[in-house]
Amino acid sequence: MVENRPFLAILSHLILILGVAMVALPVWITFVGASHEAERMLQTPIPMWPGDQFFVNLKQTFWGSGLTGTSIAPVWMMMFNSLLMALMIAFGKIAISLLSAFAIVYFKFPFRMGFFWMIFITLMLPVEVRILPTFEVVADLGMLNSYWGLTIPLIASATATFMFRQVFLTIPDEMLESARIDGAGPMRFFWDILIPLSRTNIAALFVILFIYGWNQYLWPLLITTDADMSTIVVSIKQMLEAAEQSPEWNIIMMIALLAMVPPIFVVIAMQKLFVQGLTETDK
Amino acid sequence: QTEINWWHAMGGTNGERIDKMAADFNASQSDYVVKPSYKGNYTETMTAAIAAFRAGEQPHLVQVFEVGTATMMAAKGAIYPVEKLMADAGEPFNGDDYLPAVVSYYQTPEGELLSMPFNSSTPVLWYNADALEAAGVEVPGTWEEVDAAAKALVDNGMKCGISFGWQSWVMIENFSAWHDLALGTKENGFAGFDTELTFNNDQVAARLQAVADMQADNKFVYGGRRGDSLPMFTNGECGMWMNSSAYYGSIVGQAKFKFGQTMLPLDKTVADAPQNSIIGGATLWALQGHESDEYKGLAQFLTYLSSPEVQAWWHQETGYVPITKAAAELSKEQGFYESNPGTDTAIKQLSLNTPTANSRGLRFGNFVQIRDVINEEMEALWAGNISAQEALDNAANRGNDLLRKFERSVK
Amino acid sequence: MLKRVHFPASILPYLLVAPQVIVTLIFFIWPASQAVYQSFLIEDAFGLSTEFVWFENFTYLWDDSHYRSSFGRTIFFSACVAFLSMAFALILAGFADRVIRGSTVYRTLLIWPYAVAPVLAGALFLFMFNPTIGIFPFILEKIGYGWNHYLNGGQAMFLVIIAAAWKQVAYNFLFYLAAMQSIPRSITEAAAIDGAGPIRRFATIIFPLISPTTFFLLVINATYAFFETFGIIHAVTQGGPANSTTTLVYKVYNDGFVGLDLGGSAAQSVILMILVIGMTVIQFRFIEKRVQY
Amino acid sequence: MAGIKLDTLTKSYGDTQVLHHIDAEIEDGEFVVIVGPSGCGKSTLLRMVAGLESVTSGNVHIGDKRVNDLEPADRDIAMVFQNYALYPHMSVRDNMAYGLKIRKLSKAEIDRRVNEAAEILEIGQYLDRKPRQLSGGQRQRVAMGRAIVRDPQVFLFDEPLSNLDAKLRVQMRLEIRKLQKRLGVTSIFVTHDQVEAMTLGDRLMVLNGGYVEQFGTPIELYERPASIFVAGFIGSPSMNFLSGAANAGQVTLSNGTTIATGSTASGEVLLGVRPEHLKPEENGPFKMTIEMLEHLGGVTLLHGVLDGTDTQIVASLNGITDHQVGDQVSFAAKQSHLHLFDAKSEKRIEE
């Protein structure tokens, strides 16, 4: 910056730290909540500093049955389901979007823009508003209570297709020309050149879609009836429900914490690629 | 082994108890396996079952709360009346074994039982005995006394006198039954779908207005639609709490003080004596579309669930009323009521008098939505935006619209 | 912005778009058309009796003052969420852009709420604002302000707004910071030489220059507030008290899932679809010819 | 190795014709530079030879084969792009080997060719780097390398030097020239820089608005530009043009001065004379008042206006002269250094 006054620098840091503190507060409270005994969490004011029950709660939550009597699958299993679902959604969306964006950008064929618009307009509609008919389709296809049912209906992606289209459009024409002169056919070009060149975007999209998949709520709630298929995010809402009767906030907060860890880990671990991929093309 | 799917809405400790019942049944025989699935709260469970039915993937048995009764009943092709189910499967079943207040809610006008009562409750008045004692007041029996006790509690330093949850159920449906007032025409809907809501009468309005006025000095504090206000009671913020008897299990677990339950307060300006309260909670509905062999297993399971031992245990653990006379007897024999005074309040309330047309229960279509509407209007009342009369009028009007819609949809 | 060269035409492109198109057809187009069809029906919950009623569900909605007011409420809610999260992000990004070292550290510290599920965010805020045990009601009471979002519609609205905004700050921050960092340094330097101090520079140079980002974020945040906050509302207020946090999407869900009024809910879906398509077109056109100086 | 023949080649995009009847024969091993201002169609022409653009009409032959309908990969050409178009995710080695791998050459053969090319281009030590770890000049060499390993019949270059800085450009220009001579591969090189064109090409094709203005050796173009366009384009600083009337072997400028040209032409003409051909000479016909001086060390440029007219005129003198701004100087030029152009058609008037 232009002004080199230390006062301004300190002020900036102060405000940023304050901002970070404000943003982090909810999670701090969650963490604190997860580290006390259930009883302590029902007395006002609730504590602001961590207690000593963190690992006890963690153990109970992760290996034990979780919240008393939610009678759903153990937490590790729900986390596994969430993980599988998130990964399948992320990879599935990326794969089919890459292919369709490739077709739309690198080929000229009848109905090209028609396909594009169909993909684009329609998929903007969130599951919430078309959920019943979609549920019926899935049921008719016999995909209830399966990982396929959990993922495939969510796998079409306008955003990803659009983003890859943008990415491909920014790849210099000379790449294709050069590859054609080198004798590469379409699929070879796709694998050898296009995929490697889009890898930051793929990574960024992976982060977004992983989170999207992990955070799904209404869809898995409806599509799974088998406790073994339940996901962790769904269970949180059910625990809130159950909290009316038995408010074990410490365990709820622990599960909330566990449910946050994987997506946050993914975001932070892939932060650089994520930011690059996101801000350089999508914008 | 034949699998029998049972969707339920019992989270928390009750969910564990469900699992235990299923496991016990599974262990007791080798032909059938009952698989319980928790599907969220009452509304979510019901919706999930309906969605599944439309998709041909319905469970055998689903727990539906009492307000969904009309909807379920109307779906003639979807449900398998339990009385018929039992008969078809050759399981012994006798309606007279059940508490009249419980079964009457779920019978057709012809007397056929449609769904199996399972977890039935009724609202009671929970009180913090220590706090009442400290404030120097007796356990109240009338609304006048409630008001006085609330004042005493607040004066004695409590944050609130009384609160309640499931407000439509407690403050309108049960208030009306308790004082023998009609909620709607056509015997509260039992006599036909062309019914209209009439709970917007002076008596209910006066009561609600009085409660709303109690907010001024925290004698009454509103704390949410369902059980959200439970911590206010168990924390010692509120000295009295009106809600389902089924919170017994939770209160036992959480309250650090001496507590008790007593009958709902009487509004002396409305009636001289209480009539009877109506049930809540849920029943188990069998759904069509499965093999007869499976229904056989289901029938066995229902018999098992209604057995005196299971029901008594369930009743004593949860605070839901025992649905059969035998289970109530058994509990008495086991000395449960003696060692836990007040735990028979619910049964007493329900069997106080022979139910009248006003106190049998209610059977309104779209009642889930109507409850929403009532909740909305009551919240507007608590927030001071409108008067009690306005709230009730609005609720009745909007409710009637929904009734008309329902009437059309099941034509 | 189209390619100068293409691969020669063949059947290949059709094979390539096939998976996406098939999934779209089966899981979108078909269900969406079913929803449209349902919006013309009055149906019982189980789908056992149906009556075709043309636009009756729509006229019913039109006459329903609660539906109309949920429109206004949704717009208010979305505007507040977008404004709050964008303003907060803008301020933080403005300062992060100033600090030469450490802006990535701050980015790391700010980025993660993006990853938190809306339902979870709802749970956290519900816990913090629980009138009985929550920390904030406790503090508020100490300063003489009573908190009860079960009763007070304004407070309930405030609660879902900040929970929704909280989650979105991270995303907005990322874009704002990237936008600011992509402003050529020489432009701010030129402004400094022209005599503009930091605040003036921000107001007259930086903010106008990142206006494309602002517009982009506005669309994104509006979409987010419209749809993705469903989980938050569902977890925190369930639309209450007295409808005061019932947004359009929540109402679709509630009428369809809780109320089992399938026709009415489908009619609302159809209206939402039209809205979304409108928003999509705006967004598409915007991204396509991004405002660029 | 093979020559290239362009036969009444045209190109249109929709209704706009961007190339008009291009005819040219390029000898085997020849280095031809296509030069012209931006948008004149240079790249389009090159890309038609490469097979990256379709031919609207006419024919392209490489060797004896009509290649109009062949895929680029089948034309046995190699191309170097302005932005190098290196595959950014592949090492230098893989960049060079890619085309060979696709052609399914043996591993040993690929290695041999890559190493050979790397040696020629002195990029052996970078073989395992990624393109972004290389400087502009090194990238340029890799792009060349990728072309060389293919051992094609024809090299095509589309402004391969324009992303380099001035010094490097001069150096790479020399290298490309040497390399091409050494390998003897027929080459077409596109540029808009006249110095590059002059120094590189055996022959230059000057394109203007899709038409060939002139096709000849650099010296022909410098000494006998076929049009005002070519005359102004080739040479630096640009040729001075003075309008006048030609008559009986002399030209009368607008300020009345007459200059003997020895040409029989008559009518409105433009008289062209290059700055470096103006020599100070007392009473020389070109009189100017100096408005600005530029000392470049080796030469000094005098800028001014031809007296009695408003025609800008530049003279380039050797060494550092002691002229001052405001001085009046007279210049003369040899008759052989005067060029006459028809004012209307802008074409050279040949004697």
Add this chain to the structure above:
Amino acid sequence: MAGIKLDTLTKSYGDTQVLHHIDAEIEDGEFVVIVGPSGCGKSTLLRMVAGLESVTSGNVHIGDKRVNDLEPADRDIAMVFQNYALYPHMSVRDNMAYGLKIRKLSKAEIDRRVNEAAEILEIGQYLDRKPRQLSGGQRQRVAMGRAIVRDPQVFLFDEPLSNLDAKLRVQMRLEIRKLQKRLGVTSIFVTHDQVEAMTLGDRLMVLNGGYVEQFGTPIELYERPASIFVAGFIGSPSMNFLSGAANAGQVTLSNGTTIATGSTASGEVLLGVRPEHLKPEENGPFKMTIEMLEHLGGVTLLHGVLDGTDTQIVASLNGITDHQVGDQVSFAAKQSHLHLFDAKSEKRIEE
């Protein structure tokens, strides 16, 4: 108007010192060009004068005032950036008026100044356009205009021409020169292009690795470069350097040839001679075999190796010569055109 004084100015980033003891006095109204290769510290120095970089040690004076601690806005300077740094969201008029508005000048005064500057720069008709609607050259002028309206004591230019194409660069260079002379504002101009430096500056400061190699007029630098660095940097093509041993007024090259220099120096030296100063002369001391010819029209460059050595040598001859690759040519150079540098220190050996 004011002069600028740099007084033992240094700049370090952390541990790395990028500028070493810069001392210079720039006269009021003078046009000084800072020139040097990329990364030598030119921009850093300029930005220290502007106040955009802090001073590590030493002082910067503008006029009589020590400005080390003044904010850029308070130094009464104006700066033109390489990328112009125009405010993209403001019209040309607003771009120019921005600084004046901040200074709270009256509307009338602002209009007057903007219009005046627009007239000088001939951008009157673009005043209401946004920068993106302008061509490179027009943007350049707007950037100049923004500097002019401020009527500052000092103009600072950081490679303002390097984004323009060659033709436009020459033209803008002339315009800037004229404008500066006309306004008489003290100016510092940074460039890495020696031609630009030579033609623009009253004096040139040659920077190399953070040190001032030489500070003098273009002609001084051309005629008496203080070091090999300056000698090689100024002039195009670059000076030829031949290593040899000096002794008693002559230099013996590595191939045995001796050349009279008239210098009393002795020891290992480098003998410098510019390509344009080599004249063909039978039996001249510099003998080379031509390896490559470049015909630029006005001049011909002969590239070769000095016979008996492996030293590359370039000669630049006027016109189009008829030399052929492979020819052996001998050159001579006037004694006054020979430069001697100490081989160790690389400094000029002054007689």
